[in-house]
Amino acid sequence: MGETPCVSLLKATKTPKYRARIVALKEGEDDYEQPLSPGARFFHEPGYNVYIIAQMGVKDPIDVDELKANIPIILDKYRCFSRLAVTDKNGNMRWVPTRVNVDDHVIVPKIDPNMESADKFVEDYISNLTGSCIEYSKPLWDVHILNTKTSNGQGTYVLRAHHSLGDGMSFINLLLSYSRQASDPKALPTLPVNKKSHHHTTRVTNFISFCMVVWNTLVALVLFVFTTMFLKDTETPMKASNGVEDRPRRIVTRSVSLDDIKVVKNAMDATVNDVIVGVIQAGFNRYLNRRFGENNKPVPENIRLRAMISYNMRASTNVEAPSSNAVNEHETWGYKVGYILLPFNVKYRSDPLDYVREARAIMERRKASLEPFATRFYAKLLIEKLFGMKVAGKLNRKVYYNTTFCFSNIPGPKQRICFLGQEVTYVAPSLYGIPSALMIHVVSYVDKVTFILSADEETIPDPQKLCDDLQQSLQHIKCSVLAKPCVEN
Template structure:
């Protein structure tokens, strides 16, 4: 592994020589009491080993009008404190957000010349993906300006929104897109984020106390099991090595990107085949079936039936998910709400030979696993434990511990509920919406976003471990097709 490892450049945010006085653009006009501490989870994402940049790729219907985009961003984006604040070190060395009175948009909007991205035989997706992969091994965002950029790939009618994960999480990003980038014909109407995929179980009062007791015992039992499992994973436990296994240092390896495309209607049809299943259950079933199909091809000698492959899934911990509440995150006084508020759960899937296996069997098994995860407090405790470690043990020790847990898993997966109606940037309709993040120790990361009745899953792989991400994406797409046929 070491032969592939490079040295990721640290951002200037991690340089202790930078203080609030050295980074304040227009600080004389800024309110000295407006400084706000960075949250513990935000601080975690500023550590060199786990520094994360969110890349949100938008395809545009019409040629890009740079002036219109600048005007739009100036009007709707800079009013939010996160996008007009510097990340600085305070008097005691603690990192905090410092409001600045001036943001130079020309430093944040990067216009990419046609010659840089037209080398892939005019394959727009390949060119955009190649451009994105360059970010994985480059330095992060410069800390002498607010931690975001918008890259305009003129030759491909595409924009890449880069946001440091310290600013916020996927739910925050979707609230930004929905509240600020509205459809050209519905400027006064907020796009629908759809119904929440996560619902709390409600107990009918007529069922009696024993239902509450059984639910409580189940919650305690599964929380205990999953917490012990997480601690073991943090210390030494890991799965058997397979053709998709990463590990310590893999976040520095070169990457490749591919996209699996799904119809949201197909996923809704499949989930009806299993009572009380959700879109998240379908996604986990598709990943389980797709990875089994992929490993069948990549492992000629076969793998043991039922082999466990453990990943990490991101879980939004906010109480409300609909747009009426999500749009509130964009209010100027909601800096603490527009943040990282998500937990992680260990997500086991099991290899099964793809031939002769009932396609819906993957979904049924995924539903059992996901139901147990929802019943436990694993996601909530993982968030609280991360905050406690960062607060009381310090960033370096906490990052070292959490990095071990990440290194001992095989993949990362998330599912973000995006706008279900068309959005636009500067009056230019967005035709697709995709998200990925910078590298992690796993060799495989998968981020799915639903947008306007389609769901695109961006797949990032360490190319020396998984050299054919396009084939892997095809395995996922075919897995959903098989489930759809079995559901009829």
């Protein structure tokens, strides 16, 4: 059984050199060896060694033996977890199959039953993990089992995996495919679908709308290209300094009521995503006013503050039950995203509802464009036709350094779910190793929306206060709506 990993610098790990063949799973499986996709290769470039780290709370203590018994079943379907990332003599990287020793990947640390705060222990444990990396001598994932009673349940899974294995939606679908609705053990979970906010539903109804889509796409692409070269956000206390990708992070969560968000959504004819973006804008205004005030400085006028968003390019997000066949990784797994640069207006507004109105206007412009498709094409053009991986990797990191934070809004299951027979109380995915001081994931689950902040404490020493600002901003916006029952009419 594994032990708690020691801390090592993220940038220190190197991939093993490729030799003729690593251990094959079966005789004659040579076609299973594959080169890394350009998207996956990005995550092995210097300064961009990114890991997904996800918490999942369960109602009862976790049965470690049952988990170990199920892992080979999962590996048989998702074979990317049975591969090594290796480098050949020419510097090319390939996925090479190997046999997996489950005990090397399931970590069960010894826990003091008399600890003062189990919640603080889990938070500190995860923070410690964000300063370490997984050795390339084994597949790049592990699962940490923390069987201690917290405010969210009796046990906590902590899944850590290198981002080159797949994007966020890949991992969400893996989790949900092995889950069932708590109320119906035979039914798969379902995800909410908001067609109004989906880029794939961008419609061209006439010549004017066609021109608007073309124009918005062109403007977005030009701004993205400029950002890879020189266009920077305003220097604020939230802006990262050099070396941020190699520092440990503090990951904190805060849950709010989904009904509160829907009250605002319905009153203002907006989407849930519009409201969330408005809440973040208002929360950032509160946070920056406090941080600048600590140094007796006014908040600068006309702050340029943008989020880097990875946008899911899959045509479908349906949850599929696992079968006896391995997944078709070219279609359902891997790294299939485009990029969006989303501006956030953090000016003070006397009417809190203005933050949501502005967010709705910004999102409407994004929906009337093909920005993620254009930026994905631009990234592939840089890699395959113009400069190659090294230059493209540097430009990619520059986008993160020139913007302020990363943002992701992931719809979670509408029903309570059970994973391997255990009821899940919350799910909180995040990242570390990114060249940004702040990453905000927003995940819905049943009647809650959870903000997950991954913060560099050197830049943002008080991420819990930022959570307070987000929560209070939602309450102010909701109170403003209740005070004006006919907001838009």
